[in-house]
Amino acid sequence: xxxxxxxxxxxxxxxxxxxxxxxxxxxxxxxxxxxxxxxxxxxxxxxxxxxxxxxxxxxxxxxxxxxxxxxxxxxxxxxxxxxxxxxxxxxxxxxxxxxxxxxxxxxxxxxxxxxxxxxxxxxxxxxxxxxxxxxxxxxxxxxxxxxxxxxxxxxxxxxxxxxxxxxxxxxxxxxxxxxxxxxxxxxxxxxxxxxxxxxxxxxxxxxxxxxxxxxxxxxxxxxxxxxxxxxxxxxxxxxxxxxxxxxxxxxxxxxxxx
Amino acid sequence: xxxxxxxxxxxxxxxxxxxxxxxxxxxxxxxxxxxxxxxxxxxxxxxxxxxxxxxxxxxxxxxxxxxxxxxxxxxxxxxxxxxxxxxxxxxxxxxxxxxxxxxxxxxxxxxxxxxxxxxxxxxxxxxxxxxxxxxxxxxxxxxxxxxxxxxxxxxxxxxxxxxxxxxxxxxxxxxxxxxxxxxxxxxxxxxxxxxxxxxxxxxxxxxxxxxxxxxxxxxxxxxxxxxxxxxxxxxxxxxxxxxxxxxxxxxxxxxxxxxxxxxxxxxxxxxxxxxxxxxxxxxxxxxxxxxxxxxxxxxxxxxxxxxxxxxxxx
Numbered sequence: 001x002x003x004x005x006x007x008x009x010x011x012x013x014x015x016x017x018x019x020x021x022x023x024x025x026x027x028x029x030x031x032x033x034x035x036x037x038x039x040x041x042x043x044x045x046x047x048x049x050x051x052x053x054x055x056x057x058x059x060x061x062x063x064x065x066x067x068x069x070x071x072x073x074x075x076x077x078x079x080x081x082x083x084x085x086x087x088x089x090x091x092x093x094x095x096x097x098x099x100x101x102x103x104x105x106x107x108x109x110x111x112x113x114x115x116x117x118x119x120x121x122x123x124x125x126x127x128x129x130x131x132x133x134x135x136x137x138x139x140x141x142x143x144x145x146x147x148x149x150x151x152x153x154x155x156x157x158x159x160x161x162x163x164x165x166x167x168x169x170x171x172x173x174x175x176x177x178x179x180x181x182x183x184x185x186x187x188x189x190x191x192x193x194x195x196x197x198x199x200x201x202x203x204x205x206x207x208x209x210x211x212x213x214x215x216x217x218x219x220x221x222x223x224x225x226x227x228x229x230x231x232x233x234x235x236x237x238x239x240x241x242x243x244x245x246x247x248x249x250x251x252x253x254x255x256x257x258x
Numbered sequence: 259x260x261x262x263x264x265x266x267x268x269x270x271x272x273x274x275x276x277x278x279x280x281x282x283x284x285x286x287x288x289x290x291x292x293x294x295x296x297x298x299x300x301x302x303x304x305x306x307x308x309x310x311x312x313x314x315x316x317x318x319x320x321x322x323x324x325x326x327x328x329x330x331x332x333x334x335x336x337x338x339x340x341x342x343x344x345x346x347x348x349x350x351x352x353x354x355x356x357x358x359x360x361x362x363x364x365x366x367x368x369x370x371x372x373x374x375x376x377x378x379x380x381x382x383x384x385x386x387x388x389x390x391x392x393x394x395x396x397x398x399x400x401x402x403x404x405x406x407x408x409x410x411x412x413x414x415x416x417x418x419x420x421x422x423x424x425x426x427x428x429x430x431x432x433x434x435x436x437x438x439x440x441x442x443x444x445x446x447x448x449x450x451x452x453x454x455x456x457x458x459x460x461x462x463x464x465x466x467x468x469x470x471x472x473x474x475x476x477x478x479x480x481x482x483x484x485x486x487x488x489x490x491x492x493x494x495x496x497x498x499x500x501x502x503x504x505x506x507x508x509x510x511x512x513x514x515x516x517x518x519x520x521x522x523x524x525x526x527x528x529x530x531x532x533x534x535x536x537x538x539x540x541x542x543x544x545x546x547x548x549x550x551x552x553x554x555x556x557x558x559x560x561x562x563x564x565x566x567x568x569x570x571x572x
Contacts, residue, residue: 014384015520025387037502096355096362123383125501126364128352131320135356140431141320143349161440161495163267163344167317168436175431178349181488181502182495218361223390224382231532232548241553245561248533248549249569257509257531258452258476258566 001054002151002173004045005106006079007117007129008061010070011035014123023225034070037118037179039077039186044149044179045116046078046187052151056080058112060105062090062098068202075197076189082200083109087207094217095124099132104210106137113173114156119144119180130178142169142177149183261334263327264304265289266342267318273302273409275340275402280410282371284338289330289423291315291323300418303410308333310423318346319430324353329425331358331397338376343401351401361393363400367528376400385501385524403505404448406528445479445496452478453508455499455526458485459515459536459555463492468559469514475566481506483522499525512562514555518543535559 016030042059049055059074061067062085071082085105093101106112115137117130134141146166147159157170158177189197207215234251236244252258262284266272272288279286280303287306288299292315296307308330314322327339327350339354341347343365355362366378367388376398382389393399447453454473456466466480473480480497487498499506500522511529516522518534518541526532527546534547535558544550551558 012383014386017383017386019386023387025383094361095352099352099356120502125381125384126352126362127348128355128362128364131349131352132356134320135324135353141349141353142432143320144345157435161345163346165437165439167434168438169432169434171432218355218359218393218395219363220392220394221382221389222392224387226386227388227527229546231546233545233550234548235544235550235552238551238553241551241557242561242565244551244553245558245565246568248551248562249565251549252510252531252533252566253569255510255531258569 002048002052002113002154003056003058003111004048004114004116005058005060005109005112006038006041006045006074007102007115007133008038008042008059008070008074009035009121010061010063010067011121011123019226023228025224025226032066032070034073035118035122037120037122037181039074040179040181040183041116041118042074042077042079043184043186044145047184048149048151049078058083058109060102061085062101064091071202072197075200076194077187078193080200082202084202084204085210086204089207089212089215092217093215094219094221095126095128096132096218097215099129100136101210101212102129103133103136104212105205106133108205108210113154115139115176117176117178119178130176134176137174137176140171140175142171142175145177145179146182149177149179259283259285260337261285261287262338262340263287263289263330263334263336264340265327265347267344267346268342269294269298270409271342271344271404272299274405274407275342276303277410278369278402278407279340282369282376287330287334287336289327291318291326296420298412300420301412301414301416304418306334306419306421308421308423312423312427314427314429317430317434319432319434320349320353321430321432322427323350324357325425325427326423327354328357329423329427333424337397339397339399341399341401343403347401351399355399358397358399360395360397360399363391363393363398366400366402367406369400369402381524385520405507440494440496447479447481447497447499447504447506450479450506450508452476452510452512453481453499453506453529454478454512454514455481455483455516456486456514457483457516457522460486463490465556466492468556472512472559472563472566475563476510478508483516483519501525513543513547514559516543517541518546
């Protein structure tokens with residue numbers, strides 16, 4: 001009997017974010033979605049459930065008023081229950097405080113053996129949440145899992161990819177792991193699963209429920225704007241591609257790069 | 259001047275960060291794990307080296323490394339910790355952030371000192387923006403991508419202090435059973451002076467020969483966008499350039515049949531020159547190109563290959 005918590009972030013759809021005339025991002029038209037890579041984490045959890053009888057998968061998510069829309073998606077993928085952290089006090093958290101809150105929720109849920117997170121999120125990609133949750137819980141971390149993820153009783157085994165190559169590792173649960181996209185291909189739920197997801201149990205915790213205390217971000221983010229392009233933007237005439245290629249080769253030689 | 263702890267698994271990356279640390283007006287103190295030449299850091303500008311010989315650090319796993327870095331901070335009363343932005347640094351920095359209650363900026367593209375605070379910029383919103391991030395804590399932690407900074411030239415006559423790292427570090431609960439190389443090796447995209455990036459414009463795996471031929475003529479390497487490494491599986495992850503893949507900064511990046519999704523362009527943004535070849539004149543890649551040709555890569559790449567050969571012969 002293993003209880004798995006997958007961390008699920010609701011993120012702006014970054015490809016749809018427009019950049020305004022002053023360089024500031026306009027998120028109003030972008031919409032919200034499950035951070036793509038989190039679906040690899042959910043897929044990993046659901047596959048472990050399929051191979052290990054008695055395993056239960058929880059989706060844990062911190063977010064705003066529309067959080068349930070994203071949570072339903074991962075319930076349809078095979079998570080059994082959802083725990084949502086919503087509170088007006090969470091509007092001004094940073095990655096560090098979110099990780100602390102997620103860890104408090106894992107403790108409150110109790111009997112959790114394994115936390116699975118994506119290596120990074122779609123919008124912030126700081127890669128901090130998984131490692132921070134591990135340290136908050138005092139649990140070991142297996143980051144960058146790419147292959148052969150499996151459970152043998154209460155021991156987790158996996159291959160992870162680090163700077164120098166691949167490490168085969170094992171760890172006694174409880175533990176936190178982060179997964180890379182190459183681990184699996186997230187499933188597309190069938191209509192029946194989407195319909196069933198509506199009836200799966202959902203719980204909501206507030207800051208008070210978690211005993212969160214004062215929320216104090218460690219980072220300020222005073223500015224976020226599109227980097228200015230200082231590229232030349234020279235378009236070569238394309239009526240004769242051989243001539244264009246020769247012109248390009250000459251330009252590159254003149255730049256001193258070939 | 260306040261001390262900053264520097265650690266990277268590769269000495270060259272530590273040298274790069276030492277140079278930046280000094281530019282920020284901080285005193286670089288390097289944590290060195292295991293055997294090796296501690297004086298090399300000093301010759302590249304470190305004021306002091308703390309050598310960690312604790313056996314629990316043997317596999318440089320995140321748990322014990324977090325303790326070692328926290329001990330190093332304590333030992334020299336450091337106000338900042340700068341780590342390499344590779345996978346090792348990226349798993350350690352957030353854990354150290356929890357342990358020291360410190361703000362962490364991962365993969366900072368820029369850093370400066372402003373009114374006594376460290377100010378960083380990093381890619382945000384999937385690469386659409388650069389966000390300015392300022393740690394609000396007594397200690398600031400950051401990781402930097404490799405090759406962002408130039409190391410200082412080595413000065414063999416400089417001598418500095420080498421001390422032992424004091425303190426115990428936890429035993430790693432994660433056991434490394436085996437280590438093996440990646441499935442494919444020999445591709446070192448980050449070091450390649452010229453990179454030819456292949457995207458969805460290629461119709462089959464065999465056609466990638468066009469990119470490899472051009473790269474060979476230019477003395478460069480081939481890289482690819484996300485779908486070629488993931489969905490299509492034509493190339494391994496080692497070739498994958500982008501937000502979730504490698505970041506390259508060659509002298510010339512030639513984007514062939516790449517539309518320019520943010521996921522990819524974040525990995526090429528620091529290239530000196532960007533060349534784009536695409537049949538779609540509205541492809542976003544042209545907006546960040548120095549030179550662009552609207553045309554079929556199946557014609558342009560062989561023509562460019564010939565033109566480069568001619569140019570080199572000239």
